[in-house]
Amino acid sequence: MSKDPRFSDAISRIDTANADDPNVLTFGGTTRPKELAHAEMLTRWVKQLRPEASDELRLAARGHHIHRWQHPRAEQPDGRQGYLRWRTALYRFHAEEVSAILVACGYEATVVDRVAALVGKRVPRHDPDAQALEDGLCLVFMETQFQQLNDRVADDKMVDVLRKTWAKMSPSGRDFALSLDLPAHQRELVERALAAG
Numbered sequence: 001m002s003k004d005p006r007f008s009d010a011i012s013r014i015d016t017a018n019a020d021d022p023n024v025l026t027f028g029g030t031t032r033p034k035e036l037a038h039a040e041m042l043t044r045w046v047k048q049l050r051p052e053a054s055d056e057l058r059l060a061a062r063g064h065h066i067h068r069w070q071h072p073r074a075e076q077p078d079g080r081q082g083y084l085r086w087r088t089a090l091y092r093f094h095a096e097e098v099s100a101i102l103v104a105c106g107y108e109a110t111v112v113d114r115v116a117a118l119v120g121k122r123v124p125r126h127d128p129d130a131q132a133l134e135d136g137l138c139l140v141f142m143e144t145q146f147q148q149l150n151d152r153v154a155d156d157k158m159v160d161v162l163r164k165t166w167a168k169m170s171p172s173g174r175d176f177a178l179s180l181d182l183p184a185h186q187r188e189l190v191e192r193a194l195a196a197g
Helices: 005-018 034-049 055-063 080-104 109-119 128-144 146-150 155-168 171-179 184-196
Strands: 024-027 030-033
Touching: 005 034, 005 055, 005 080, 024 034, 024 128, 030 034, 034 055, 034 128, 034 171, 055 080, 055 109, 055 128, 080 109, 109 128, 128 146, 128 155, 128 171, 146 155, 146 184, 155 184
Parallel strands: none
Antiparallel strands: 024 030
16 A cells, blocks of 8 residues: 555545445445445456556556446447447546546646546556556456346357457456356356457
8 A cells, every 4th residue: 555645545535436426336245336346346456466556557446437427328329439439538537537636635747647548548558557457447347247248138249248358458367357256157158258269
């Protein structure tokens, strides 16, 4: 844990913001505000993936979806173009929201800019911090959204989603994914996705 008092202040402010999420997530027998739970889970994965993670990376993990519920998917039209517009707008929104908190906590511009770039997906994938965030997001997806999505889409579509998810992950992230305690049907879909390459 960082000894910088600004870090604990920023984490507290981000958590307070995400605690207002009206959506909930039940995981491990506990129900919490969804984005608060996601932020904590991503933070946990980032620590496992990068034990030496910088404060910037840990702040980005905590603030990556801050206030996400304020801009639901329904704001944009159906279809891929609408989805891409929504996602791009969210990247900017999250970066602005977390930047405002970091400025209020007294962080210098270099830290604010780095965290905003990570949250806003403006850092190349080969950057170790960006990859750790991507790995963590994929792992949180597999833990919390895999079954929910599979309930809505056919297995073949789910295999395609998993194949694309796998392509985003580093070897380390993939190892963690394979170690997840998934139900038998989910594990079978992962195996099909890997076989499909």
